[in-house]
Amino acid sequence: MYNSKIAGLGFYVPENIVTNDDLTQWMDTSDEWIQERTGIKQRHWIADDSNETSATMGAEAAKIAIERAGMTKDDIDFIVFATLSPDYYFPGCGVQIQDMLGMDTIGAIDIRNQCSGFIYGLATADQFIKTGMYQNVLVIGAEYHSNGLDKTTRGRGVSVIFGDGAGACVLTRTEDQTKGILSSHLHSEGKHAEELVVKSPSIKHWVPEIIDSNGEDLSYFPYMNGTFVFKNAVVRFSEVIMEGLTANQLSPTDIDLFIPHQANLRIAQFVQQKFKLSNDQVYNNIMNYGNTTAASIIIALTEAWEKGKIKDGDLVVLAAFGSGFTWGSTIIRW
Ligand code: ACO
Numbered sequence: 001m002y003n004s005k006i007a008g009l010g011f012y013v014p015e016n017i018v019t020n021d022d023l024t025q026w027m028d029t030s031d032e033w034i035q036e037r038t039g040i041k042q043r044h045w046i047a048d049d050s051n052e053t054s055a056t057m058g059a060e061a062a063k064i065a066i067e068r069a070g071m072t073k074d075d076i077d078f079i080v081f082a083t084l085s086p087d088y089y090f091p092g093c094g095v096q097i098q099d100m101l102g103m104d105t106i107g108a109i110d111i112r113n114q115c116s117g118f119i120y121g122l123a124t125a126d127q128f129i130k131t132g133m134y135q136n137v138l139v140i141g142a143e144y145h146s147n148g149l150d151k152t153t154r155g156r157g158v159s160v161i162f163g164d165g166a167g168a169c170v171l172t173r174t175e176d177q178t179k180g181i182l183s184s185h186l187h188s189e190g191k192h193a194e195e196l197v198v199k200s201p202s203i204k205h206w207v208p209e210i211i212d213s214n215g216e217d218l219s220y221f222p223y224m225n226g227t228f229v230f231k232n233a234v235v236r237f238s239e240v241i242m243e244g245l246t247a248n249q250l251s252p253t254d255i256d257l258f259i260p261h262q263a264n265l266r267i268a269q270f271v272q273q274k275f276k277l278s279n280d281q282v283y284n285n286i287m288n289y290g291n292t293t294a295a296s297i298i299i300a301l302t303e304a305w306e307k308g309k310i311k312d313g314d315l316v317v318l319a320a321f322g323s324g325f326t327w328g329s330t331i332i333r334w
Contacts, residue, residue, distance in 0.1 A: 004129035005180030006332070007136070007172040008071070009302040010064025012057050013044040013165035013289060018146075023160060026151040034160050039265025043163030043290030045146035053087045055096035057166035058142035061298075062097060066138070069170040073101045076170070077134035079108035080125050082117030082141045082294035084323070085148060086110065089201055097140065114196075115261045115322020116186075117141055117294030118167070122318075122330055123184035125171045135173045141294035142166030148198070150221040158222050161264065163290030167298025179333050185243045186328040192232070195225040196323035229325075233263060234270045236327040241275065241319050244329040254315050255281055256334075257304060261320035262286035262296040271319075283309060293322065310334050 019042045020031035034040050046052045058081060066073060081094035092110025097103075113120040118141035125137035142165070149159035174180050199219035200206050237260065245251055252275040260268045265286050272282045283304040292299060297318050304310055314334040321327040 002130055002132055002173045002175060003177050003180045004126045004171045005174045006169050008065040008067070008069025008170040009168070009298070009305050010061045010068060011165065011167040011295070011299040011302040012060035012064070013299070014046045014050065014052055014057065016045055016047040016050070017042050018045045020160070027156045027159070028153040029156050029160055037264070037266065038161055039284070039286050040161060040290050041287045044165055046144060046164050052144070054083045054085050054142040054144045054166065055087045055093040055100065057144070057164070058093060058140040058168065059097055059100040061142070061166040061168035062101060062138055062140055065168040065170050069136075069172065071136060071170060073103050075136050076103060076106060076138045078106055078125070078128060078137045080111060080121040080137060080139045081108065082111040082113065082121040082139075083143055084112065084114045084117065084198075084293055085144045093142065097138070111294075113294070113326045114324060115263060115291075115293050115296070116320040116324070116326040116328050118297045119184065119318060119320045119328035119330055120186060120326070121294075122171065122181070123186055123328065126181045126184060129171060129173050137171045138168060139171055139298075140166065140168040141296075141298045143293045143295050145293065148221070150218070155221055157226055158224050161291045163292045165289055165292040165295045165299055167295045167302050169298060169301070182248050182331040182333055183244060184328065184330050185240050185247070186326075187236070187240060188324050188326045190324065192325045193323075194223075195228050195325070196223070198222050230264065230267065232325060233267050233321040236321045236325070237267065237271045237319050238274055240327050240329040241271070241317060244317065244331040248331050250315065250331070252277065255317050256314035257310055258282045258317045258319070259297055259300045259304065260284070261322065262289065262300060263291050263322065
């Protein structure tokens, strides 16, 4: 059987930076509250007069990843696109990438797994490569959150944490069984779907709600039971990291770099302490980007790689938890 490894990485964030202080023009919040609870200092939000979207940002990140892989668009066999903020209700963003990059009529799918979207996307691409169906798969995570947030005081418990951005990687076939993705571990628990949700648009709600639009209707904005999500996140992160390590006869001391989904710095710090990882063993960048959901792990992975924090042979552990609930981990030997 083949194995898969990351051949190229790229990320793209919109130019417009929104600091915590900037948010106070729309809502009653403070830099102190946001930093203390989440670690976030700023995020990138697509400017109002920009035409950028999840697909356009994903395309920019993809171009960088393909070039760094030493490939061209014609080398890519398949596209996997993870997002919760697609340009259209349907079709998904994957097909837009095929068009934007001028690719041949290769297949494209969208993954709808929110914060775990990139982990699920990577696992999907990995399976296509392991079975020999494809040689090079483009995996993208991208989010355009800012246009869908409730930026009033009413929505501050959610809106301050999210940022816009995209990341991409090219996953390629290798015959070296000791390198690349060693294993992926995926989970879900749908009974908690409504603890972190955008209810509309949906076939059930959107038509009646658009016809009878009502100012009190909050179903278009994300709802999050933050404390409940936080408590579940720290448990599931820990479980799925151990599951991945155990499956490969590894332990936390073997980790060279842990890249958690950037949901909240306090969650990442909890996991870091639990596994007794040093600051050098964990990469966080939520301070600068906020929670970019499906894009967060791939943006952090790319940034860590660009800074020279990942060396040949390193054990890299990725883990995510989010809406669904869904969670997962990926164990990579670089
Ligand atoms: N600024 C100032 N005050 C605020 C803000 C804000 N931005 N937001 C909430 N508050 C207030 C609340 O009104 C509340 O005030 P009260 O006590 O007078 O009622 C108080 O602060 C505490 O609010 P909580 O919501 O209980 O704050 P909490 O400590 O839970 O922190 C947070 C909120 C940061 C969102 C946290 O719950 C969290 O990080 N949860 C997990 C997020 C996560 O992991 N999500 C998963 C990924 S996202 C995805 O999958 C799409």
